[in-house]
Amino acid sequence: MEGTPTWLWLAVIASGLYHGVNPAMGWPLAVSAGLMEQRPRALVGALWPLTIGHLAAMLLMVLPFALLVALVAWQRQIQVGAGLLVVGFGVFRFVVRRHPRALARIRPTQLGLWSFAVAIAHGAGLMLVPIYLGLCRSAGRDGGDRAAGALINADVGMGILVSVVHALAMLSAGGLLAWLAYRYLGLKLVSRSWFNLDAVWALSLILVGVLSLSATLAPAPGLW
Amino acid sequence: MMRPDPTFHASPKLAIEAAPENIAYTLLLSPDFSKPDALAVIDVKPGSPTFSQVVHLVTMPNKGDEFHHFGWNACSSVLSPLSGHAFLERRYLIIPGIRSSRIYVVDTKPDPTKAQICKIIEPEEIFKKTGYSRPHTVHCGPDGIYVSTLGGSGPDGTDGPPGIFIMDCETFEVLGRWEIDRGPQTLHYDFWWNLPRDYMVTSEWALPPQFENGLVPEDLLSNKYGHRVHFWDLRARRNIQTIDLGANHQMALEVRPAHDPVREYGFLGVVVDTTNLEGSIWTWWRDGGRFHIEKTATIPAEPAAKDQLPPPLQGFGAVPPLVSDIDLSLDDRFLYVACWGTGEMRQYDVTEPRKPKLAGSVRIGGIARRTPHPNGKVFAGGPQMVEISRDGRRVYWTNSLYSTWDDQFYPAGVPGAEVMAHAGPNGGLELATDYWVTFPDGYRAHQIRLEGGDCSTDSFCYPSA
Numbered sequence: 001m002e003g004t005p006t007w008l009w010l011a012v013i014a015s016g017l018y019h020g021v022n023p024a025m026g027w028p029l030a031v032s033a034g035l036m037e038q039r040p041r042a043l044v045g046a047l048w049p050l051t052i053g054h055l056a057a058m059l060l061m062v063l064p065f066a067l068l069v070a071l072v073a074w075q076r077q078i079q080v081g082a083g084l085l086v087v088g089f090g091v092f093r094f095v096v097r098r099h100p101r102a103l104a105r106i107r108p109t110q111l112g113l114w115s116f117a118v119a120i121a122h123g124a125g126l127m128l129v130p131i132y133l134g135l136c137r138s139a140g141r142d143g144g145d146r147a148a149g150a151l152i153n154a155d156v157g158m159g160i161l162v163s164v165v166h167a168l169a170m171l172s173a174g175g176l177l178a179w180l181a182y183r184y185l186g187l188k189l190v191s192r193s194w195f196n197l198d199a200v201w202a203l204s205l206i207l208v209g210v211l212s213l214s215a216t217l218a219p220a221p222g223l224w
Numbered sequence: 225m226m227r228p229d230p231t232f233h234a235s236p237k238l239a240i241e242a243a244p245e246n247i248a249y250t251l252l253l254s255p256d257f258s259k260p261d262a263l264a265v266i267d268v269k270p271g272s273p274t275f276s277q278v279v280h281l282v283t284m285p286n287k288g289d290e291f292h293h294f295g296w297n298a299c300s301s302v303l304s305p306l307s308g309h310a311f312l313e314r315r316y317l318i319i320p321g322i323r324s325s326r327i328y329v330v331d332t333k334p335d336p337t338k339a340q341i342c343k344i345i346e347p348e349e350i351f352k353k354t355g356y357s358r359p360h361t362v363h364c365g366p367d368g369i370y371v372s373t374l375g376g377s378g379p380d381g382t383d384g385p386p387g388i389f390i391m392d393c394e395t396f397e398v399l400g401r402w403e404i405d406r407g408p409q410t411l412h413y414d415f416w417w418n419l420p421r422d423y424m425v426t427s428e429w430a431l432p433p434q435f436e437n438g439l440v441p442e443d444l445l446s447n448k449y450g451h452r453v454h455f456w457d458l459r460a461r462r463n464i465q466t467i468d469l470g471a472n473h474q475m476a477l478e479v480r481p482a483h484d485p486v487r488e489y490g491f492l493g494v495v496v497d498t499t500n501l502e503g504s505i506w507t508w509w510r511d512g513g514r515f516h517i518e519k520t521a522t523i524p525a526e527p528a529a530k531d532q533l534p535p536p537l538q539g540f541g542a543v544p545p546l547v548s549d550i551d552l553s554l555d556d557r558f559l560y561v562a563c564w565g566t567g568e569m570r571q572y573d574v575t576e577p578r579k580p581k582l583a584g585s586v587r588i589g590g591i592a593r594r595t596p597h598p599n600g601k602v603f604a605g606g607p608q609m610v611e612i613s614r615d616g617r618r619v620y621w622t623n624s625l626y627s628t629w630d631d632q633f634y635p636a637g638v639p640g641a642e643v644m645a646h647a648g649p650n651g652g653l654e655l656a657t658d659y660w661v662t663f664p665d666g667y668r669a670h671q672i673r674l675e676g677g678d679c680s681t682d683s684f685c686y687p688s689a
C-alpha cells in the first residue's frame with residue numbers, strides 16, 4: 001500500500017491534463033474569446049468560467065460518493081457500483097457518439113454553464129470517481145474509532161481536494177494550448193489539434209472502470 | 225473520421241488561403257416542368273480538358289420541383305468551439321424544391337462525377353413536422369441544418385407564417401420549427417448569422433401566391449411585397465428587433481453578414497423601389513446592442529424604348545436593375561451585386577461598409593441591352609445567382625431568376641448559361657473568355673456551390689486576426 005496514494009494523485013493530475021487538452025472541454029473557446037476581443041486578458045478571463053464549470057461538474061459527481069463512502073460496511077459494493085457505472089457510461093458513449101444538441105444551444109457568453117454541461121455529458125466527472133474512491137480506501141480506515149460525522153467530513157474534504165487538483169491540471173493544459181494557439185501557432189492549431197477523441201474518450205471511461213473493478217474485486221490490495 | 229474535414233476553416237483568412245476550387249455544382253430547372261430538375265457537376269479546374277463543361281448530371285426522379293437554392297450538410301461552422309463536434313464531412317448537398325417542398329440529399333463522395341441521391345424527404349413530412357412549405361435557403365448551423373421556407377401550411381402556403389426549420393445533419397431527419405417567438409415576422413426569404421455574437425438576420429420576399437405564378441404587378445405597385453428585416457437571438461430563437469425599410473422598398477432579399485465574426489455589420493439587397501424603380505444596397509450594423517440599417521448604395525433604372533420592353537415594364541419606359549442577388553467576398557472587401565434587369569454585375573468596394581464604392585462592372589445580357597458574352601454567345605436573362613471563389617479572384621454567375629418571373633421579364637426565354645469573371649486583387653472585373661457552361665437543352669441554371677465551400681455557404685467562428 002505504500003506509495004499508492006502518490007500514484008492515485010498522479011492519476012488525478014493526469015486525467016486533468018487529459019481533459020484540458022481535449023478541445024471538446026473548451027480550450028478553443030478561450031482562443032475564440034481572446035481573438036474576438038483582440039486582447040489576451042479575454043482569453044485568460046474565459047479560462048476561469050471554463051475551469052469553474054468543470055470543477056462544479058467534478059464536485060457534482062464526486063461529492064455524493066464522498067457521502068456514501070462513510071457507509072464503511074458497504075464500501076466494496078459502492079466501489080463495484082461506481083466501477084460498473086463508469087464502464088456502462090463508457091459503453092454508452094462508445095455506442096452513441098452523437099453530441100447532445102442542447103450543448104450547441106448554450107450561448108457563447110455562458111461559458112461556465114457550457115463547461116459544466118459538457119463535462120457532465122461526456123462523463124468527465126464520472127471518470128474521476130473511481131480514482132477518488134481509490135484514494136479514500138488507500139487513506140486507510142480504522143472503522144469504529146471514528147464517528148460517522150468525522151468520516152463524512154474527511155471524505156468530503158478529500159472529494160473537494162481531488163476535484164480542485166483535477167480542475168487545476170485541466171486549467172493548466174487547456175490554458176497552455178489556448179495560449180499557444182492565440183500567441184504563436186495560430187488558428188490552424190484549432191483544426192489540426194482537433195483529433196476525434198470520441199472513441200478514445202469512451203474507451204478511457206471503460207478502462208478506468210475496469211481497473212477500478214479489478215482492484216476492488218482482487219483478493220490482495222492492488223494498485224487501487 | 226479522426227480529423228476535421230480539411231475544407232473546414234476556423235477563420236475566413238484560413239479559407240482564403242486554402243486550395244482553389246476544382247468543381248462547381250449548379251442547380252438546373254426545367255421551367256415548363258416537362259423534365260425532372262437536375263444538379264450539374266462542372267469542371268472548373270484551369271487547364272483541364274473538360275474545363276467549363278458539365279461532367280456529370282444528377283437527374284431527379286420527380287418533375288416540377290423547381291430548384292432554387294441549396295447548401296451543404298456541414299461547413300466551417302462545425303468548428304464552433306461550442307459544438308465540440310467537428311467530425312462531420314462536407315459531403316451531402318441539401319437541395320430543396322421550392323415548388324414541390326421536396327428535399328433531396330445528394331452524396332458527392334467519393335467521386336463527384338458519380339454524385340447520387342441518397343435520401344429524399346417528401347413534402348408531407350415537412351408539412352407534418354414543421355407546418356412550413358416551399359423550402360428555400362440552407363445553412364449548416366451549430367445544431368443541425370437550418371432551412372428557411374417561403375410558405376406556411378395549406379395548399380397555397382398562406383395558412384400561418386413561413387419560417388425556418390432544422391434538420392439533423394447526419395440522419396437528415398426533419399426535426400421541427402426553429403422559431404420560439406417570431407414577433408412580427410410573417411414573411412421570409414433569406415437568413416444568415418454571426419455565430420459567436422449569437423444573432424441571426426432574416427429577410428422578406430413574399431407569400432407563394434405572390435410569386436408562384438409570376439410577379440403580381442398590382443401587389444408590387446401597392447407595396448405588398450416584403451420590406452422588413454428581422455434580427456433574432458440565435459440561441460433563444462426569439463425575434464429581438466424588426467426594422468421596416470419603408471414600404472416602397474419592395475423585396476428585401478439577400479442577407480450577407482461580414483464573414484469575420486468580429487465585424488458586426490452586413491448587407492442587404494433590395495430588388496426595387498416602387499417610387500423610381502431603382503435597386504438598393506443597405507448596410508446594417510449593431511451598436512450598443514441595437515441594430516441599425518441604412519440605404520448605402522442605389523442603382524438607377526435605365527431608360528429604354530417601349531418596343532424593347534416586356535409587357536410589365538412597357539408603361540414605365542425604363543428597365544429596373546432588379547437586384548436579385550448579392551454576395552460578399554471572404555475578406556469582406558468586395559460586394560457583388562447582380563442586376564438581373566439591366567444586365568450588369570457590379571463590384572463594390574465595401575472596406576467602409578456604410579460607404580460602398582463602385583470598383584468594377586461587367587455588362588452581360590439584360591432586358592433592353594442584351595449584351596453578348598465576349599465569346600460572341602447570347603447571354604439571355606441577366607446576371608443572377610452569383611458565387612465567389614474563396615480567394616475572391618473568380619466570380620461565377622447564372623442567368624435565371626425564377627421560372628414564371630423569367631417568362632414575364634424575358635419572354636424570349638432564358639436558356640441556362642453560366643459565366644465567370646476574374647476579379648483583380650484591388651478590384652476590377654473582367655469576363656473570362658474561356659468560361660461558358662453549356663447546359664442540356666430545356667434547362668435553366670440557378671444557384672452555384674463551389675467544392676470546399678464558397679462565399680455564401682460557410683460561417684466562421686473565429687476572427688481572421
